Amino acid sequence: MNNFNAQTIMPTKKMTKIRWFYIAFPLLLLFTVSMMDKANINILLANKPFLQDLGIDGNLVKGTLSSIFLVTYAFGQLAWGFIIDKIGAQRSGLIGISLWAFAMVLGGIADSISMILWSRALLGIGEGVLYPMALKLTSNWFPYNEQAKAQTTWYSGNAFGPVLGLPLIAIIASAYGWRESYFILAAISIVCLILFWIMARDNPAKHYAVNQTEFNYIQSNQKVEVTITGNKGSIKTVLISPLFWILTIVYSCFSIGYYGISTFLPSYLTEEKGIDFVNSAVINAGGFALAIVVQMVTGYFSDRFMKRAVFVGGAGALIIVFMLLSLFTTNSTVAAILSILLIGLLFMPAALTMTMLHRVASPEVMGSISGIFGCLSYLIAALGPMIVGIFSQMSGSYNGGFIAILCFIALSLFLSVFLVRKGF
Template identity: 60%
Template structure:
């Protein structure tokens, strides 16, 4: 497979911006499309024709469709972490993206819940490649004083995806049918495969658009951290208590995020009596605001180099906004609070992963990122199951959402410890 040349096409003395254009931008697009692909099911769970066609009647099945993705996503991240360190982010990305195209096509052809489970499982396994390749590319392409901004950029795809995708999926499903939403997303994912092949390379030294000056800046730039581990020291990272604190923070935040986001469209339509398409736009507005929140937090955390402050603060706001949204009697107030809630849901996850760069070097980031993601997303699968089972048992979403608050309180406490340790 052609690498389109390995020498820089720009003048040796000129600073190029290849790291942002050829790495940051494609990762942003990949995370945007992947988030649309995985959250497609969240919108369709509020679509009556979809539920009727596949015979979905209770909250437990709804929660399981989200949880099966998270479980296979966790398994995928673990396996891909080792693959990425072995064959590189470039080849790994091509393989993973190809199979998530296959998964979306399968979803559009599904005739039963079991077929949909297979589609969600393959999607989880294949999309599991994303975090190992993104963390590895960020470690190799950006100096430490740019890593929070870089990760905020591509992590914003998790917000941009719903902004673009949720309203479009809702309108396509309502106007043309739910199967067509799957087929359209499969086509978009195929375009992502082509984009990745053309633009991304494993390292600055193997990229056709990197100048000598940019290469030197990346390798020796201001704030470049001392290597903390090499390829033979994965065990040393796993013995570091900070690593496990970060796993707990990210896992509990993920429990809250997936528990809330899976059921928000259904919650708004059923509990707050908000029309189906309108609920999708409310969610999209929240993710739109989240883009601003994440980029601002990434910029300021790079300035003060204190990520845990922002993670802890966002955890507190999630608890406050969720409680107020559940118990307000005002429909308008519920919509505003939902937007504010969504705006802070993803920010702590991005900055928690930025802290991961302080405990693992680029040489082991694929494996460490895979292990980190695997454990975190196994925990994340608890979220939809808690809300789904809670709504089934109590007849409302309130009980399940209240349980989620206990998990979100854990990062708030752990961040106080991380702040004292300089994170």
């Protein structure tokens, strides 16, 4: 940002809001489409033609398909974090989006489990660019008092994606075939690639539409009053901070919960609650629609009261309650309602935990730090689907797997209480 060229700035006095339309909006689109791409496998795992064509049988195999994505997603974030700090967020994003669009094409032409595994692995590498890129752009473009609203805005794409994608994928797979769902998602990803190339820039100093007033506003409000880790511009200083590791564990536990539950929820509703294939997708979409509302409301109030950990801990407690009630109800309607409430809360803690990460790392190292943060978190999150798969097979029902997952949510709840006491 120090290379700011005043000649590129529109001389109007009224502040532009480029940061919201040109940065938050394309990020929202990217997260929406990326979630549709990654969630494609979740709904197809309840699609009999897909399972029969590829010879997929057993929950352990299903969990592996989800976990292989999370492993490459984790290492992708680590690599992309350092790449982004070196070549910039926009250029890195263009490369990553291209990779994941190709991965969807590969999935559409797959004729074996191994090809689907390769597709999922490449998708993880490509989509690994998203969080380091988004956090870097958020650090560069948004003052601290707007960062929760900004992050919950683009993070809501993770809920918009399933709302739009799950019914769409189910309808396309039922009417035309599962391969067509891959090809359509690949085309949508390419459209998003073009929009991101046109709209986004690494920082306000490089953008063609931002004016001097907005630039000054962003610059003057990026300093945080309370410095948590001293020299936040040093990677080493951040990594030796206990608070960084607590945030990593909290995020990891919620990620285990999200991926462990969301991977099997359509199959769980279909197999154990007697809800048909398309309706299970609609229920999941309803939960993600609720998640959008929850995200935006908590983003607004957490910026207003600056108490992000309170909302994170509260979500953890409610997730445990709703999951337990869902497991032990025999009424399919009640199970559907509880599933919607559960999904509505599963998303929110992650965005606010990432917002708290801005208090321990500066914009200069945010790409690298978020890459490390994401790599560690998603390597741990990769255990989620496998834990559900293993424990559900051992217990003979999904109950065993989901109860095992709740232990991690309980740990995140405990650590959230500690963060509240530290002023987060």
